[in-house]
Amino acid sequence: MAGFDLSAAVPTPEEHFFLEEREIVYLERIHELSKRHPVNLLVAGKQGCGKSTLVRQFAARNSRPMATFQIGILSEPGQLFGEHRLKEGETYYQKFLFPQAIQTPGCVIHLEEINRPEHPKALNMLFSVLAEDRRVWTDELGLLQVAEGVVFVATLNEGDEFIGTEMLDAALRDRFYVTLLGYLPAEIEARVLELKTGIDSADALTVVNVANQLRGNAQEPITVSTRHTLMIAELISVGASVKEAFINSLSVSKDVLESILLSLHIQLGQTGKGNGLRYRSY
Template sequence: MILIGDQGTGKTTFGYKLADVMGWPSPCKVEIAAVNQAIQLFGSNSAIEGTTRFNKSYLLEYLRRATIAHEEGLPGIWLVILDEWNRAPAKIKAPLHGCLDGTRQLTIPTEEGSRTIVVPPNVVLVATANIGGEFVGTHQLDPADMDRFYPVRMESMPEDFEVGMLVDKTGILESQALKIVRVARMLRQAAGRHLIGYAPSFRRVEATGLLVRHGVEIRAAIIDGLFGYYEGGRSENGEPSEPNSEFGKAYEALTSKIISVKEMKVAETAN
């Protein structure tokens, strides 16, 4: 299964929440985008007392523990999260293809020779992906990926759920969280219509909530937290000094009919 969606839709969190609710072992997250050589997925060779020894990665150790659990008949699913799968080039992903098809095997080259590992049936691999031209450093899913994963689209969180999660994570008032979330959602809508180039994810929403939690006035927190990546000058009161800049367009999206009359009224309550 590959979870596809925008930033902040909970793709990675989903695996951890699922394991927690089901009482499974904590998942193994593989930062696939951080891997420079395929061998790093499985371990590294090191020289010890004149000999070369292969040191297992956390992924291989996790699979070893899952194999023991399977052989002993222990219940539970061992979840491997291949995070940001489409940020890795094909040569990095290729060694994992064997455990994503019917063979369920990994062939690992080491200084001591190739090793084949059979992935036990209690291991489930889930990948995540941000797909779209706006995501820098991503690669298109090739046919080899599409043949091995079942795609699941992760939709944006409902407003009330996002508000509740923001309150839980930051401890701010629900009324404050509602203002932050509504501004963020309107910016996402504007980005979806290509009026602006950046849509704030829940990570930015949470960061904005933390500013409020630490005493920053809510309007200033929204400007700094949600508008910080938009280029363009601003006045002392946080309004754009360059109307045609990215910041100016983002600000206009909240205060004009570019969005809608109804949404404009919501935006005004956040100022």
């Protein structure tokens, strides 16, 4: 990553990102605190609920550079910092973006999927930069000190399937401020779909209502993320019916879907005769 100017990597804000008022105030306080010393923030929530977007938005709104690192794929401690490579029979050390990021004042450092590194020891060197003295020693690069104003934001997927088995190490969690992000209330999520995909407000609300029924289904709840309701709304924006869009986006049975649509008094919009199956050459 030599020559890459990280200080210029300020993300552009996303136009239609909604957050609870008190979360916005909280993020402003984190920004404020980081003027005294580097800060660690942990954002937990279900997949597709807006964690990554929140991190990007925090950087954008405060004109901070940002760099993202996948922690979930790390298998050894030094891997974030660089690696030894071979060129024309000679080995050399290739420094990665991470050392540069921690030395960039005000940088927002997004640590993705911090709950599931491939190897437990992979977090050891990261631990040093998150700890109070904010410095880490590497044989290749010497002593690295975290720059002023740096904010580390770790995100972790806290779906039902992870609880109990993939909990974050207590000592690591102890070093973070936390926030738990949930899905948006129905009318706000519908508004997001409308604004981002251009579908009308009635369809948007139907998509969200159906999604919420699936999320709350007592027998077998299905995770329908905001990412996914957006995908469904996009299909509708190019002509799909609500029913088609759900069937083509989720592995949900038609029976379950139809009973939900019926319970919401939604016209199924079935056209044609018989079983409605029509074929033509493609």
